[in-house]
Amino acid sequence: MEFINSIKAFEQAKKSIPGGVNSPVRSFNSVGSNPVFIKKAFGSHIEDIDGNDYIDYVGSWGPMILGHAHPDVIKAVQDTAINGTSYGAPTEIETEMAELIKSMMPSVEVVRMVNSGTEATMSALRLARGYTGRRFIIKFEGCYHGHGDSFLINAGSGALTMGVPNSPGVTEGTANDTLLAKFNDLESVKSLFKKYGDQIAGLIIEPVTGNMGVVVPTRDFIQGVRDVCTQYGALLIFDEVMTGFRLAKGGAQEILGITPDITTMGKIIGGGLPVGAYGGKREIMEKVAPAGPVYQAGTLSGNPLAMAAGLTTLKLLNDTPDFYNILEAKAEKLVSGLQKAIDELEFPAVINRIGSMFTLFFTDDDKVESFEDVKRCNTELFAKFFDKSLQAGIYLAPSQFEAGFMSIAHTEADIDKTIEASRKAIEELKAEL
Numbered sequence: 302m303e304f305i306n307s308i309k310a311f312e313q314a315k316k317s318i319p320g321g322v323n324s325p326v327r328s329f330n331s332v333g334s335n336p337v338f339i340k341k342a343f344g345s346h347i348e349d350i351d352g353n354d355y356i357d358y359v360g361s362w363g364p365m366i367l368g369h370a371h372p373d374v375i376k377a378v379q380d381t382a383i384n385g386t387s388y389g390a391p392t393e394i395e396t397e398m399a400e401l402i403k404s405m406m407p408s409v410e411v412v413r414m415v416n417s418g419t420e421a422t423m424s425a426l427r428l429a430r431g432y433t434g435r436r437f438i439i440k441f442e443g444c445y446h447g448h449g450d451s452f453l454i455n456a457g458s459g460a461l462t463m464g465v466p467n468s469p470g471v472t473e474g475t476a477n478d479t480l481l482a483k484f485n486d487l488e489s490v491k492s493l494f495k496k497y498g499d500q501i502a503g504l505i506i507e508p509v510t511g512n513m514g515v516v517v518p519t520r521d522f523i524q525g526v527r528d529v530c531t532q533y534g535a536l537l538i539f540d541e542v543m544t545g546f547r548l549a550k551g552g553a554q555e556i557l558g559i560t561p562d563i564t565t566m567g568k569i570i571g572g573g574l575p576v577g578a579y580g581g582k583r584e585i586m587e588k589v590a591p592a593g594p595v596y597q598a599g600t601l602s603g604n605p606l607a608m609a610a611g612l613t614t615l616k617l618l619n620d621t622p623d624f625y626n627i628l629e630a631k632a633e634k635l636v637s638g639l640q641k642a643i644d645e646l647e648f649p650a651v652i653n654r655i656g657s658m659f660t661l662f663f664t665d666d667d668k669v670e671s672f673e674d675v676k677r678c679n680t681e682l683f684a685k686f687f688d689k690s691l692q693a694g695i696y697l698a699p700s701q702f703e704a705g706f707m708s709i710a711h712t713e714a715d716i717d718k719t720i721e722a723s724r725k726a727i728e729e730l731k732a733e734l
């Protein structure tokens with residue numbers, strides 16, 4: 302494979318865009334190579350500007366659950382655009398969107414649309430503080446909630462990959478208002494509540510993590526988190542920007558059987574356009590302006606193009622019989638193929654999977670259940686695996702600390718090819734160990 306055009310495009314981009322990219326994870330920094338520039342995508346495949354074709358497991362970092370350029374989604378966007386792209390005034394499709402979200406995710410009684418996951422979490426945080434009149438927020442090491450100041454404290458995703466756990470520009474005051482707990486360690490949560498309980502506004506968590514790679518909560522941990530929030534009157538915020546409408550119609554909360562007070566959403570609900578949302582109990586959400594005093598606004602919030610793409614996507618997820626079972630079966634097929642290769646070749650790796658999200662961790666451990674476990678992974682080995690996969694036409698997230706995403710558009714042939722390429726890569730890496 303040649304990457305001549307991508308290399309040139311990256312050089313050009315770096316002159317006018319910080320680091321040549323508009324979001325850090327795209328830079329391939331953590332795998333020490335040059336990002337591929339994309340020309341187009343369809344279904345499960347994505348093509349770069351050198352004409353290389355890849356099977357895509359990034360899916361724009363989660364939104365493309367239907368595959369790229371789904372004809373119904375594209376048609377909805379085209380039909381809508383003809384009538385104008387934004388009015389800054391209410392439209393009926395916004396209500397339709399709100400009603401569908403509520404029906405799929407019953408903990409959401411009232412929902413506000415915004416333009417990104419970051420905006421959703423920042424707004425949810427302000428609401429939790431406004432509602433409770435309290436100061437502190439608890440977050441978990443390795444969890445990522447967008448780039449809001451309060452969350453850039455031991456964050457996951459790009460912040461973890463890039464080694465900037467505490468970004469310059471975040472004031473000490475803001476950092477001091479964020480308390481850190483450990484994922485899958487209930488004692489770490491309880492001890493914070495014991496110390497600061499009556500000053501804790503809320504606890505935000507990725508109920509299943511994707512941004513340090515896929516880590517699934519234990520039953521006792523996630524139920525314990527719910528209980529301790531209730532006990533101290535703090536709001537439980539599930540950040541389902543990644544897991545919402547991905548793991549089930551009703552997100553991770555449906556699978557885990559836990560009802561949060563507020564849920565943040567994004568990615569899939571925009572169908573590939575920029576969207577976020579936050580919603581929850583009526584009593585809490587009615588504190589948001591103009592119903593209540595907690596201010597939050599957006600010029601382009603709920604804009605018709607994003608609503609058309611998002612609503613079309615959600616309707617397909619909601620109306621297609623067996624959608625999530627079919628999707629999960631594809632991911633299960635891929636992961637069992639990879640697991641077989643790992644076992645047969647006695648390769649040091651662990652695969653975590655839930656539904657259509659998975660991560661292949663390069664580690665000597667036999668399980669990955671915490672941020673500590675994640676941090677012990679061999680990122681050099683991952684970088685080599687990533688490079689071999691890319692060369693074989695498999696497009697993975699360019700970091701050890703991310704989830705892979707299956708889409709409904711991935712075919713049996715795609716999956717077989719991926720297993721074969723991965724086995725070959727693992728074989729070569731094993732020989733180098």
Ligand SMILES: *Cc1c(COP(=O)(O)O)cnc(C)c1O
Nearest residue numbers: 417418419445446447540542543
């Ligand atoms: C992607 C993500 C965000 C941030 O969403 P943006 O749209 O990138 O701002 C927040 N939380 C989680 C769990 C995410 O996966």
